[in-house]
Amino acid sequence: MKKSVRALILAAAALLVATSFFGCGSHQSSSSSTEPSKNASGLANEPDVTFKDLQGKDVPLASYKGKVVLVNFWGTWCAPCRGEIPILIDLQDKYSGQGFTLLGVATNDQADVVTPFVHNTKFAVGGQSVTMNYPIVMGNDDIDTKFGGLIGMPTSFLISRDGKIVKRYIGALANSTQIEKDIQSQL
């Protein structure tokens, strides 16, 4: 009896592990061949993506190699995304002179909506009213996939000088304490 129970447990465990790792689960991506390679933290290793800027010109992420980059996926329609923009403006102010840049990726948005927003919308930062001070590019589903898939906005990825994702932040930043530590550790 004991042996049969053990055998049953082993068989069930093997089936569950196989299901988990080989894509039989209902939540597995149907396009596993396009999924990026992932590091030990489950993050995409080094996304090979080319964005379009607001004028439609190509902006390869690789063109930022040598800099620490915080890639921030956001949308003009997204209230929490707007809520954290003052923190992002402040980060760009503080660290852009030290080999850091923010890169805003407008998602589920249109360039003709994003452009006036970027140029005209003012945010209160350090007692001043300022517009966004970092480059903005347009996102799409393919780019989302290459970053490992996005669900909620905002989502940000900290990328090291050699182009590798080192940390992901899901949801609006309440303050800059942790992210500043993370940025400083990469500079």
Add this chain to the structure above:
Amino acid sequence: MSISKSVRYLIALCALVFMAGQTRNTITPAQESTPIHSGADVVTTHPYVSLDPVPRGKEFQVAVVVDINHAYHMNSHKPLDSYLIPTTLTPQLPNGFKLVEAVYPSGQDKKFPFSPDKPLNVYSGNVTLRLRLTAENTAALGATSLPLTLRYQACNESACLPPVKVPVKVDVKVAAAGAEGHSVHPEIFKASK
């Protein structure tokens, strides 16, 4: 290993493997056990018709009760800022049906951690959206489906999901003009004009 220990071990193992699979590319709110993979996962819809059957020439209503995942809210039909995407219910009516009016409830003004000073006007919990419709004399007799599209954009306390369009199908039965249409689901339609 005793049988009861074995069973406990198996249950724990199953739970761990299941959770490992679920945490990939999902938002799992702290207080919520069902992972959310897209905006479409945030709501369940329940359509109702006010009359059975619907006589030709008569006004009737369709209601869609929207159950919203308790960790989420969606913008109301009249959000306080123009950049926010409103909730809408849009019918794609077949010939012989006419939209009289879409009736949306008021939202609630709520503040969130990402907008501590300025409230947002939102729906949460469950909300009933209604359409006043007329079956005209050209409406096909018998059973018909009315396709509707629910569009909304949902957020939790810290993040938003992209806007989605969810199809909703409502089945109605059309009868000849002058037939008796019985009121059904009065609990849903009692607030109707």
